[in-house]
Amino acid sequence: MKQIKIVVLDSYVLNPGDLSWREIEKMGDCTIYHRTQPEQVIERARNANAVFTNKVIIDREIISRLPNLKFIGVLATGYNVIDMQAANSAGITVTNIPAYSTNSVAQMVFSHILNFAQNISVHAKSVSAGDWAKSIDFAYWKTPQIELVGKTLGIIGFGQIGQAVAKIGLAFGMNVIFNNRSKKNTDINATQVNLETLLSESDFISINCPLTDENAGFINNATISKMKSSAFLVNTGRGPLINEQELADALNSGKIAGVGLDVLAVEPATKDNPLTRAKNCFITPHIAWATFEARTRLMNIATKNLKYFIEEDPINVVN
Numbered sequence: 001m002k003q004i005k006i007v008v009l010d011s012y013v014l015n016p017g018d019l020s021w022r023e024i025e026k027m028g029d030c031t032i033y034h035r036t037q038p039e040q041v042i043e044r045a046r047n048a049n050a051v052f053t054n055k056v057i058i059d060r061e062i063i064s065r066l067p068n069l070k071f072i073g074v075l076a077t078g079y080n081v082i083d084m085q086a087a088n089s090a091g092i093t094v095t096n097i098p099a100y101s102t103n104s105v106a107q108m109v110f111s112h113i114l115n116f117a118q119n120i121s122v123h124a125k126s127v128s129a130g131d132w133a134k135s136i137d138f139a140y141w142k143t144p145q146i147e148l149v150g151k152t153l154g155i156i157g158f159g160q161i162g163q164a165v166a167k168i169g170l171a172f173g174m175n176v177i178f179n180n181r182s183k184k185n186t187d188i189n190a191t192q193v194n195l196e197t198l199l200s201e202s203d204f205i206s207i208n209c210p211l212t213d214e215n216a217g218f219i220n221n222a223t224i225s226k227m228k229s230s231a232f233l234v235n236t237g238r239g240p241l242i243n244e245q246e247l248a249d250a251l252n253s254g255k256i257a258g259v260g261l262d263v264l265a266v267e268p269a270t271k272d273n274p275l276t277r278a279k280n281c282f283i284t285p286h287i288a289w290a291t292f293e294a295r296t297r298l299m300n301i302a303t304k305n306l307k308y309f310i311e312e313d314p315i316n317v318v319n
Contacts, residue, residue, distance in 0.1 A: 004028035004049040004310065005068070009036040009056040014075050014295055023303045024052075027310060045069065050306060053081060060086035071095075071309050073302055076289075078210075078238075079318050088319050095305040095316045099160055100297040101289040105236050106164035108288035109206050110172075112234045112260025113153075115282060116204075117146040149173035154202030156195070157209025157237065158184045165206050166190045177201065181209075199226040204234065211238035219243060224250045232258045236288045239265040248274035251281055262288045 005028060008021065012034040015021065021032055028050070036044055036056050042065050045051050050071040051058070058072060063086040072082055074096045087094050115121070122142055126132070132140070153169040155162045158180040166176045166188050176190040179198045199205070205227070209215065219233070220243040227233070233256060235242060244265055250256045258280040264273060267286055275281050289295075301316065308315045 005047050006030040006050045006052070006306070007045045007048040008032040008052040009041065009044065010034070010054045010075075011052075013290075014054060014298060018292060019295060019299050021299075024306060027306055042066065050309070052302065052306075055081060057081045058087075059083045063087060063090050063092065071306065073305050074318075075298065075302055077101075084319050092319075093309055093314050093317055094319045095309070095314065096318050097298050097301045097305075098316060100301055101291075101294040102160045102164050104291040104294040105161050105208075105288040106168055107291075108236055108262055108284070109165050109208075109234050110168050112262075112282060112284075113148070113204050113206075113232070115260065116232045116258050117148060119143040150175065151203040152177060152201050154178065154193075154198040154205045155190070156198065156205065156207045158186075158190075158192070159208065159210075161236075162206070162208040163188055165208060174204075195223075196226055199223055200228070202231060203228065204232050207233070207235040207237045207241055209237055209241070211240055216240050217243045219247060221246045221250070224255055227256055229255055230257050232256075232260070234260040236262045239263040239267065244273060244275050248278040248281070251275075251278040254279075258282070260284075262286055 006024060011032050021030065024030060033044060038057065041056060041058065041062050045066055047068055048066065049068055050073065051069060052073040052075055054075040058081065060083045063069065063083060069092055072087060072092055072094045074082060074094065077096055077098055079094060079096045082094055084094065126142055149172065151174050153174040153176050155165055155176065155178040158178045162178060163186060166178065169176045170189055177193045177198055178190050179193060179195045184192055217240065219241060224247065247259060251259060261275065261281070261283045263286055264275065269276055276283060305316050
């Protein structure tokens with residue numbers, strides 16, 4: 001293909017204006033849409049040879065109506081928005097963006113952990129409200145202050161992100177244990193344990209595993225009952241790993257001390273999600289991946305994915 005038609009279906013979250021599509025635009029006739037509704041996909045991608053999507057679903061029906069489509073670039077690591085069987089049948093190459101946000105996600109895990117340990121925002125707001133100026137003592141605290149040294153950090157899923165989380169935990173002097181579907185041999189000073197041991201021994205639990213049919217909803221009444229009531233849970237993996245109503249109930253009844261979430265089962269959050277109103281639950285809007293540095297890496301990899309596809313030497317192919 002000498003001059004290809006390229007369509008970006010949902011550009012805005014990746015690039016709200018601080019990055020550039022210039023290198024992708026150089027490779028063909030490129031049209032970029034901030035957002036695309038499901039009913040707009042076929043019309044917008046009708047003549048496209050290459051399509052980039054982040055969260056816009058490209059299913060069998062859409063693929064069947066795009067005869068010129070030869071390349072789908074997913075602007076994320078997960079590619080469940082694509083009907084892979086239909087893409088394979090149509091001879092469409094599908095690529096993803098692997099390992100671009102490892103450090104940023106690990107950093108978010110510890111942003112939540114440190115929030116539970118010392119609650120900086122609570123105390124900063126208290127000082128701004130004049131509480132320190134009124135205090136008769138030189139120091140006060142509105143929440144317990146927790147030292148991380150010697151605490152046990154349990155990591156569920158020990159891939160690249162889980163291992164990055166472990167290294168930060170070790171730097172804080174934490175005891176690190178992990179659970180993984182397969183045996184992991186690394187030079188990281190962490191001990192592999194079964195899930196029940198991890199749940200019962202951890203002071204902080206970080207979920208960093210992929211979502212599968214087998215582990216959907218595995219954080220539920222049964223697994224929460226094995227945790228310490230003083231434990232804190234952080235999930236930067238996938239929202240459906242958690243039974244949200246049961247976790248909310250556990251928080252509100254004091255069965256777990258606190259939860260930090262960067263993902264929910266339905267995103268954006270719905271008004272009736274019980275976790276948005278749960279006690280000591282801190283939710284960030286799926287931004288662990290969204291540092292400028294991580295998004296820059298994502299854009300660079302997406303550009304290379306298309307470049308190498310055009311050169312008939314595709315990389316990061318997932319089908």
